[in-house]
Amino acid sequence: MKVLVAVKRVIDFNVKVRVKADKTGVETANVKMSMNPFDEIGVEEAIRLKEAGIATEIIAVSLGVAQCQETIRTALAMGADRGILVQSDAELQPLAVAKLLKAIVEKEKPELCILGKQAIDDDCNQTGQMLAALLGWAQGTFASKVKREGDRLLVTREVDGGLETVKLKLPAVVTTDLRLNEPRYASLPNIMKAKKKPIETLTPEQLGVDVAPRLVTLKVEEPPKRQGGRKVASVAELVDKLRNEARVI
Amino acid sequence: MDFGLSQEQQLVVDTVRRFVEDELYPLEAEVERRGFVPRELGREIQRKVIALGFYAPNIPQEFGGGGLDHLGFTLLERELGRAAMALTVWWGRPSNILCACEGEQRERYLLPATRGDKIDALAMTEPGAGSDVRGMSCTARQAGGDWVINGTKHFISHADIADFVILFAATGEEETRSGRKKRISCFLVDRGTPGFEIRPGYNAVSHRGYHNCILSFSDCRVPASQMLGGEGEGFALANAWLHATRLTVAAMCVGRARRAFDLALRYAVERRQFGQQIGKFQGVSFKLADMSTEIDAADYLTLAAAWQLDQGRKADRPIAEAKLFASEMLARVTDAALQIYGGMGLMEDLPLERLWRDARVERIWEGTSEIQRHIISRDLLRPLGG
Numbered sequence: 001m002k003v004l005v006a007v008k009r010v011i012d013f014n015v016k017v018r019v020k021a022d023k024t025g026v027e028t029a030n031v032k033m034s035m036n037p038f039d040e041i042g043v044e045e046a047i048r049l050k051e052a053g054i055a056t057e058i059i060a061v062s063l064g065v066a067q068c069q070e071t072i073r074t075a076l077a078m079g080a081d082r083g084i085l086v087q088s089d090a091e092l093q094p095l096a097v098a099k100l101l102k103a104i105v106e107k108e109k110p111e112l113c114i115l116g117k118q119a120i121d122d123d124c125n126q127t128g129q130m131l132a133a134l135l136g137w138a139q140g141t142f143a144s145k146v147k148r149e150g151d152r153l154l155v156t157r158e159v160d161g162g163l164e165t166v167k168l169k170l171p172a173v174v175t176t177d178l179r180l181n182e183p184r185y186a187s188l189p190n191i192m193k194a195k196k197k198p199i200e201t202l203t204p205e206q207l208g209v210d211v212a213p214r215l216v217t218l219k220v221e222e223p224p225k226r227q228g229g230r231k232v233a234s235v236a237e238l239v240d241k242l243r244n245e246a247r248v249i
Numbered sequence: 250m251d252f253g254l255s256q257e258q259q260l261v262v263d264t265v266r267r268f269v270e271d272e273l274y275p276l277e278a279e280v281e282r283r284g285f286v287p288r289e290l291g292r293e294i295q296r297k298v299i300a301l302g303f304y305a306p307n308i309p310q311e312f313g314g315g316g317l318d319h320l321g322f323t324l325l326e327r328e329l330g331r332a333a334m335a336l337t338v339w340w341g342r343p344s345n346i347l348c349a350c351e352g353e354q355r356e357r358y359l360l361p362a363t364r365g366d367k368i369d370a371l372a373m374t375e376p377g378a379g380s381d382v383r384g385m386s387c388t389a390r391q392a393g394g395d396w397v398i399n400g401t402k403h404f405i406s407h408a409d410i411a412d413f414v415i416l417f418a419a420t421g422e423e424e425t426r427s428g429r430k431k432r433i434s435c436f437l438v439d440r441g442t443p444g445f446e447i448r449p450g451y452n453a454v455s456h457r458g459y460h461n462c463i464l465s466f467s468d469c470r471v472p473a474s475q476m477l478g479g480e481g482e483g484f485a486l487a488n489a490w491l492h493a494t495r496l497t498v499a500a501m502c503v504g505r506a507r508r509a510f511d512l513a514l515r516y517a518v519e520r521r522q523f524g525q526q527i528g529k530f531q532g533v534s535f536k537l538a539d540m541s542t543e544i545d546a547a548d549y550l551t552l553a554a555a556w557q558l559d560q561g562r563k564a565d566r567p568i569a570e571a572k573l574f575a576s577e578m579l580a581r582v583t584d585a586a587l588q589i590y591g592g593m594g595l596m597e598d599l600p601l602e603r604l605w606r607d608a609r610v611e612r613i614w615e616g617t618s619e620i621q622r623h624i625i626s627r628d629l630l631r632p633l634g635g
Contacts, residue, residue, distance in 0.1 A: 073256045074263075185268055187302040188315045191260045 001170075003046045003055040004110040005080065006101060007062045008036040009071040010121040023219050026121075035071045037183075038116025040078075041176040044183040045146060046114055047079040054148050057081050059108060063092055063100055069199060076194035077186035083199035084108075088211060090204075096211035098130035103207035105135060110171070112153070117142050117175040128175035138168040142177040252549075258324055261317070265303070265328035272297065273332040280458040281603055286335050291410065294339040295365050305363040307342050307493075312355070313363045314343075319493065323500045323555035327548070330501025331508040333603070335458025338407050342497075343369050344415055346435070346490035349478055358413060358437050370411035371491075372402040372464055380620050382417075383431055383484075387466065389418040394473050396420075396436065398444070398466040404614075408447050408462035413439045416464075417483050433483035437475045444469030455610035457603075493558065496568050498615045499551040499575035502608075506544045506575075506582040509604045513537065513586035533589055540582045547575040566628040573621035576611035583608045 011017060012032040020027050035043075049055035060075035062068035063086040072083035086100050105113060118125035132139035140146075140155030144163065147154040153168040158177045168174075186194075204211045232238045242249045254262065272294070280286050298304045307322045308314025317325060322342075329337045343362035347369065350359040361367035378385040387400025398418055408414060416438050419431040438445055450461035478486045514537060517528030527533045554567035583605040587594035594601045612618045629635075 070256055070259070074260060077260050077264075185301055186260055186264045187300075188261070188264075188306060188317075189302040191257055191264070192316070194260070195257055 001049075001055050001112060002057045002059065002108065002110040003049060004059050004061060004101075004105060004108060004113045005039070005042045005046045005075065006097075006113070006115045006127070007039040007043065007060050007071050007075050008116070008119045008121075009033050009062060009064055009068045010036045010119050013037060013120055019220050019222050023221060025217065025220050033067070033070075035074050036116050036119045036121075038118060038120070038176050038178070040116075040183040041178070041180050042114040042116055043075045043078050043080060044181045045143075045174075045176060047184070048181065049112075049146075049148075050079070052148075055112070059084060059110065061086070061101065061104055063088065063097055065089055072199055073194055074186065076197045076199075077191045078184060079190060080197075082197055085199055085201045086204060086207065087201055088204050090211055091213050092211055093213050093215055094124045094126035095130055095214060096204075096209065097127050098134055099209045100204060100207060100211065101127070101131050102134045103209050104202075105131075107207075112171060113137075113173045115173065115175045117177055128173050132173035135171075135173070138170075138172040139174070140166050140168050140172060141175040143174050144177050144179045146174060146180070254324070258321055261321055262324050262328055264301075265325050266331070268297075268301070268303075269328060269332045269337075273336045276336055277333045277600065277603075278597075280333060280335050281597075284457050285460070286339070286458055288410075291336075291339040294336060295341065298340045299365050304341050304365050305343050307345060308359075308363045309348065312348070312359055319496070319555040319558040320552060322493075323496055323551060326497045326500035327504040327551070330504030333458060334456045334501075334607075338410070338459060341365050341368065344371050344491070345493060346371075346415060346477070346486055349486055349490060350437075353474060354437065354477065361412075367412040368407070368410050370405055370408040370414045370462075372405045372408070372414045372416045373487075374404045375401060376403050380617060383433065385417065385419055385431070385433070387416075387418045389420050389434060389436065391420075391473075392470070395470045396473060396476065398436065398438070398469040398471065400466050402464040402466075403450060403461070405450070405462045405464055406614075407460065408464060409449070409460045411440065411447075413437055414464065415477065416466075417487070418466075420480055423481070432481035434480050435477040435483040435486050436471055437477055438466075438469065438471055442469055442471060453610065455607045492565065492568060495572040495615045495621075496551065496554055496558070498611055499547065499554070499568070499571040502575035502579040502611050503544060503548045503551055505604055505607065506540075506547070506579045509583045509586040509601060510537075510540050510544055512599070512601060513540070513589040516590055527589070536585045536589060540585050543578045543582060547571070547578045550574055566625055569616070569621040569624040569628075572616065573618055573625070576608075577618060579608045579611055 011028065012034040015031055018027045043060065046055055046058045050058055058080040059082055060072050060080040061084045062072045066087055069085055072085055076083055084104060113131060115128040128141055129139060140157060142158045143155045144158045145156035151170055153170060153172055155166050155168055155174055157164045157166060232241060303315060306315030306317045306325055310316035329340060347359040347362055362369050373382060375385050375387060387402060389396040389398045400418065416436045417433055418436060420434040421432040422429055423432050440447060444467045446465045448463045450463050453461065517533050517537060518526055520527045550571040554564050554571045557564040557567050587601050587605050590601055593599060596602065
């Protein structure tokens with residue numbers, strides 16, 4: 001079974017994100033970029049499927065600027081077999097990404113697509129669901145466990161009330177949650193090998209996908225600074241403040 | 250000219266950094282408190298690194314090593330330098346000199362060291378022979394087909410965990426242009442060889458969990474097949490293979506300085522006094538500027554020296570410059586970082602006082618700052634007849 005894994009280049013989780021002076025977005029110049037942690041979990045899961053003899057080939061796909069190649073290379077160093085970069089300097093919103101991924105799925109014919117449940121930059125949590133809908137495939141989102149059973153995939157999902165297990169018909173789309181696995185370190189032999197693994201570069205035009213944004217960002221602002229807490233002397237004072245100052249009761 | 254890292258180099262840096270931060274940092278305080286790394290813990294680190302294919306990264310692939318070039322290896326050492334040496338010693342980097350092993354020596358020493366089955370230690374320094382290495386009084390004399398070794402070595406790093414030592418001993422004297430000199434040869438001596446004893450060394454201010462040992466040889470007999478290289482070729486071997494150990498010190502200093510700096514930088518933003526972040530005071534912010542400048546300078550010197558080696562160029566002076574500057578920079582940077590933390594910097598609750606103490610040895614081992622200055626100035630003056 002061929003597995004396609006989507007890997008997004010995002011601002012590293014350790015970086016303190018700052019809003020640009022003109023409020024059009026966040027500062028990305030001279031900022032450390034890394035693979036979206038949920039996508040790292042996706043790559044790890046694909047590799048485990050391959051080690052278990054279920055997956056035969058892992059294709060890492062990234063969409064965006066030329067430097068996304070580095071993100072693909074990281075996936076290759078972890079153990080993915082080859083990469084595809086859809087290069088574009090345009091702002092790629094979830095629907096555009098889902099359409100591009102659909103075009104690649106039609107080209108590569110994988111049986112399984114693994115995506116992070118969301119990217120830590122925009123936290124959209126949309127792409128996996130959109131991709132499954134566009135393809136008409138089954139979907140198992142927020143996966144904390146993935147198991148193959150015959151021609152079905154058992155996916156344990158982290159839902160509000162606890163865990164839910166769904167049985168998916170393949171082909172399917174799975175999005176990863178935090179507890180699915182712990183991604184491995186890239187091994188030195190794999191880092192060396194990654195250099196020789198092929199990365200194909202495509203453009204949205206070649207794939208015939210219109211990536212024009214459907215949403216417009218008006219302004220990006222820092223969240224308001226948190227006010228310090230206050231101590232009250234008695235329950236009566238607390239109730240009074242909640243009623244008359246905060247006006248919440 | 251390209252000052253950026255390749256994708257592979259960046260991946261090596263990221264992977265080593267992540268391993269060090271996730272696997273080694275959490276162990277440091279306990280190791281420092283106890284003063285040693287329990288053997289099982291060391292073996293566990295070793296197993297993890299072997300599984301990652303990162304063991305013996307400096308040894309060529311043809312011998313089963315990682316096959317990193319000098320620049321790649323220097324970057325790796327830089328990241329390892331962030332963590333305590335008591336722990337990173339288990340990330341085996343066998344001495345390059347083992348690549349000089351021939352025939353059966355490869356099976357007995359080079360390959361097991363590369364696999365992690367055996368650990369090596371280098372035995373050069375003696376109580377009476379520090380910077381003046383050639384003044385060593387440890388001798389080996391021929392007896393039948395064997396060599397009989399007598400003498401004492403000290404300050405022998407991690408010999409407590411070593412399975413064999415790479416020993417330098419005098420095997421005679423010879424007339425040279427600059428007078429009579431000892432002929433130095435190199436031997437591979439197994440732990441447990443009769444007449445060879447490994448004893449605990451001194452308690453040092455730096456690297457408390459990383460031990461130095463005293464080795465004594467008393468009529469210790471080794472077969473001629475355990476001589477590395479030819480008789481009298483010890484120094485030639487050392488010069489051919491060991492120059493990069495100084496570069497390793499430089500690289501580790503850069504990594505450790507960067508860690509101290511990162512702590513100080515964060516503290517300058519978090520800590521408030523007189524109603525503002527202490528980083529707003531020029532007394533602190535200018536320190537940070539100087540620290541960053543010095544770390545970058547040492548980093549570039551070190552990487553440039555490694556690059557020279559990869560180009561096959563003679564790099565004695567660039568390496569000495571990197572070792573000199575990086576080790577002295579580390580002393581200044583750890584001191585400044587501690588100063589920014591104030592009283593808290595002195596406490597064992599933070600890694601700073603340890604980084605500050607560990608920094609001290611770097612100006613001494615692998616050639617003191619004075620020896621590095623000697624190497625640099627000699628290289629400058631000699632061509633002019635100096």
